Amino acid sequence: MASKPLGVSRVRLPAGGWSTVLAYLCQHFSNIAPEVWRTRFLQQKILNELYQPIALDAPFVPGATVYYFRELSAEPEVPFQEQVLFEDEHLLVVDKPHFLATAPVGNYxxxxxxxxxxxxxxIPELVAAHRLDRLTAGVLLLVKRAQDRDAYQRLFREHAVEKTYEAIAPALPQLTFPYTHxxxxxxDPECFFLMREEDGVPNSQTRIEVLKQGPTYWHYVLYPVTGRKHQLRVHLASLGAPIVGDDFYPQLTTSQQDNYQRPLQLLARSLRFIDPLTGQLRFFSSARQLMNIEHIAETCY
Structure with a gap:
C-alpha cells in the first residue's frame, strides 16, 4: 500500500442510498460546488483506503473510507510561528501562537x-492529541505515530492530564479564591460555534486562582477539570469577567477580521501527565507571556 499523502482529510461513507462517491460528497459537503468535486476527481485528488485515485463514477460503498485534499482559493496567512518544545519517537510538543489553528478548520x-x-x-501521520482554540496560545501535544494515538488521546478523554491556563480578565473582588465554577x-442553538450556560446538572468545572491583582484587571490561573469547548472563556464571562480580547463572549462582535495587535489573553501554560508508553512524568510549559495587567490600555481592547 502506498504511504499516506501529506495533507489529506478523511471521511467514512455512511449507510445510505447514494449511487456514487461523487454524489455523496456533493451532498455531504454542499458548500462546495459539484464542479469543484468533479475537478478534484479528474485531478486524482480523491483517494480510496489504499491511497489510490478513485474514478469519477466510483460506486458508493457504505463503510468505505475516502481521502480527499481540502483546498481553499484564498487562505489567510498567519504571520506567527509555532515553536517546538520537545520531540521524541512518540511525541511532538509545540508552543502554539495566538491566531494559528490546531488543525484544518473553516478558512484555514x-x-x-x-x-x-x-x-x-x-510526518504525514502526525495528529493532535487534543485541541487548542485558534485564538488561544500555548502548549499543544501532538502524536507522531498512528499506533500511539489512542494512548495519548485517552489521557485527555479520561481527564488524566493536569492542564494549567492563564488569563487576563477584569477583577472579581466579590469572589473568594480559589474559586470553583x-x-x-x-x-448555542442560535450560533453553532458558540457555547452557553444552561440550567441543569453541571458538565463543566474550572478552578480559578489569582496570580496577580491590578486596579482594573487581574491575572488568573485556571485549572479546567473538564475540557468543554470554550469552557474557560464562557466561565469567566459568566462571572462578569470576560477575557481581555475575547470577541465571542459575552457578546459576539460583527468583526470578521483578526486584529493581531489585540490577541485573546488566554494561554495554555502547561501540561503534566504520566506518559502511557514510557511511564515517565511529563511536564511541558509555554515560554509565551500574556500582557502586563498594569499596561493594558482600554483603547487597545
Whole structure:
C-alpha cells in the first residue's frame, strides 16, 4: 500500500442510498460546488483506503473510507510561528501562537499547526492529541505515530492530564479564591460555534486562582477539570469577567477580521501527565507571556 499523502482529510461513507462517491460528497459537503468535486476527481485528488485515485463514477460503498485534499482559493496567512518544545519517537510538543489553528478548520488548512508540521518535518501521520482554540496560545501535544494515538488521546478523554491556563480578565473582588465554577455548557442553538450556560446538572468545572491583582484587571490561573469547548472563556464571562480580547463572549462582535495587535489573553501554560508508553512524568510549559495587567490600555481592547 502506498504511504499516506501529506495533507489529506478523511471521511467514512455512511449507510445510505447514494449511487456514487461523487454524489455523496456533493451532498455531504454542499458548500462546495459539484464542479469543484468533479475537478478534484479528474485531478486524482480523491483517494480510496489504499491511497489510490478513485474514478469519477466510483460506486458508493457504505463503510468505505475516502481521502480527499481540502483546498481553499484564498487562505489567510498567519504571520506567527509555532515553536517546538520537545520531540521524541512518540511525541511532538509545540508552543502554539495566538491566531494559528490546531488543525484544518473553516478558512484555514495550510495555515495550521498540524499541516505546517506535517510538511516541515515530513510526518504525514502526525495528529493532535487534543485541541487548542485558534485564538488561544500555548502548549499543544501532538502524536507522531498512528499506533500511539489512542494512548495519548485517552489521557485527555479520561481527564488524566493536569492542564494549567492563564488569563487576563477584569477583577472579581466579590469572589473568594480559589474559586470553583461549575455549570452545564451546551452549544448555542442560535450560533453553532458558540457555547452557553444552561440550567441543569453541571458538565463543566474550572478552578480559578489569582496570580496577580491590578486596579482594573487581574491575572488568573485556571485549572479546567473538564475540557468543554470554550469552557474557560464562557466561565469567566459568566462571572462578569470576560477575557481581555475575547470577541465571542459575552457578546459576539460583527468583526470578521483578526486584529493581531489585540490577541485573546488566554494561554495554555502547561501540561503534566504520566506518559502511557514510557511511564515517565511529563511536564511541558509555554515560554509565551500574556500582557502586563498594569499596561493594558482600554483603547487597545
Amino acid at each position: 488548512v495550510e495555515q495550521t499547526v498540524l499541516r505546517r508540521l506535517q510538511r516541515r518535518l515530513h 461549575l455549570s452545564q455548557l451546551q452549544a
